[in-house]
Amino acid sequence: MSPTILITGASRGIGLAATEIVLADGAKVIALQRTSTAGLEALSRKYPGSLQIVKGNFTNAEDVSAIALADSLDAVVLNAAVNLPFGTIATIPLHGYRGIFEVNVFAVVQFLQLALPKLRKTKGKVILVSSGAGEIGVKGIGAYAASKAALTQLNRTLAVEEPEITAIALHPGIVKTVMAEAVKTEGHGHMDPALAKEWTSNYIEPDVPGLVIRNLVFKAGRDYSGKYLHYNDPLIESL
Numbered sequence: 234m235s236p237t238i239l240i241t242g243a244s245r246g247i248g249l250a251a252t253e254i255v256l257a258d259g260a261k262v263i264a265l266q267r268t269s270t271a272g273l274e275a276l277s278r279k280y281p282g283s284l285q286i287v288k289g290n291f292t293n294a295e296d297v298s299a300i301a302l303a304d305s306l307d308a309v310v311l312n313a314a315v316n317l318p319f320g321t322i323a324t325i326p327l328h329g330y331r332g333i334f335e336v337n338v339f340a341v342v343q344f345l346q347l348a349l350p351k352l353r354k355t356k357g358k359v360i361l362v363s364s365g366a367g368e369i370g371v372k373g374i375g376a377y378a379a380s381k382a383a384l385t386q387l388n389r390t391l392a393v394e395e396p397e398i399t400a401i402a403l404h405p406g407i408v409k410t411v412m413a414e415a416v417k418t419e420g421h422g423h424m425d426p427a428l429a430k431e432w433t434s435n436y437i438e439p440d441v442p443g444l445v446i447r448n449l450v451f452k453a454g455r456d457y458s459g460k461y462l463h464y465n466d467p468l469i470e471s472l
C-alpha cells in the first residue's frame with residue numbers, strides 16, 4: 234500500500250521538491266502550508282488523488298489537528314520554518330524572536346503531541362528539517378539559529394522517548410530558496426558580509442535535499458533514530 238507522508242511547507246523550496254519526489258515514487262502526500270502555489274497545484278493535477286493540499290498555519294492547533302489525526306500517517310516531514318526577522322540579541326525585537334520559535338519549535342512540539350499516537354501505530358518516521366546554522370555562532374540570525382539548535386535537540390529527545398518511531402534531524406545544505414534569498418536581501422547590515430556572500434554563492438538546488446528526504450523516509454532504519462545528519466553525510470549516501 235502507498236505510504237502516507239505529511240509534508241509541512243510544501244508550497245515552495247525544499248518542501249515542494251520533496252513532495253514532487255515522493256509523489257513520483259507512489260506515496261500519498263498531505264501538504265500543509267499557509268498558501269497554495271502554482272507548483273503545488275501542478276503536482277495535484279499530475280498526481281490526481283495522491284496529493285491533499287491543506288491551507289493552514291502550522292502554529293494553529295485547529296489547522297494541524299485534522300491532519301495529525303489523518304487515517305494513516307507513515308511519515309511526517311516537518312519542514313515549514315521562518316528565518317525573519319534578522320538582528321542581533323541587542324537589537325532584535327523580542328516578539329520577532331518569539332515569532333521564529335512559534336513556527337520552528339513550538340508548532341513542532343504541538344504537532345507531535347497530536348500526531349504521536351498515530352505515528353506509534355504505524356512505527357512512523359519523523360524528519361525534522363533543521364539547519365547547520367544551529368551548530369555555530371552566526372551574527373544577525375541568532376534567533377533562527379537558536380530555534381534550529383532547539384529543533385535538533387528535540388529530535389534527540391524524541392528518539393529516546395519514542396522507541397516505536399524513527400526520528401531524524403536533517404541539515405539540508407545551503408539551498409536556493411526564498412528563505413536563503415533573504416540572506417541576500419535582508420542580511421545586509423545584520424550578518425557578517427563575507428559569510429553572507431559565501432553562503433549565497435554556494436547554493437544547491439532544492440531537489441538535492443528533496444532526494445535526501447525521500448531516501449530517509451523510505452530507507453532509513455530505526456538505527457538512524459536520534460541522528461542529526463548533513464544532507465551529504467555518508468550515512469545518507471549509503472542508503
Ligand SMILES: NC(=O)c1ccc[n+]([C@@H]2O[C@H](COP(=O)([O-])OP(=O)(O)OC[C@H]3O[C@@H](n4cnc5c(N)ncnc54)[C@H](OP(=O)(O)O)[C@@H]3O)[C@@H](O)[C@H]2O)c1
Binds near residue numbers: 244245
Ligand atoms: N534554504 C536553505 O538554505 C536552508 C538551510 C538550512 C535549513 N533550511 C531549512 O529548510 C526548511 C525549508 O526551507 P526553504 O529554504 O525551503 O524555505 P522557504 O522556501 O521559505 O519555504 C518555507 C516553507 O514553509 C512554509 N511556512 C512558513 N511558515 C509557515 C506556517 N506558519 N505555517 C505553515 N507553513 C509555513 C512556507 O509556506 P507558506 O508561506 O505558504 O506558509 C513555505 O512552504 C526550513 O526548515 C529551513 O529552516 C533551509
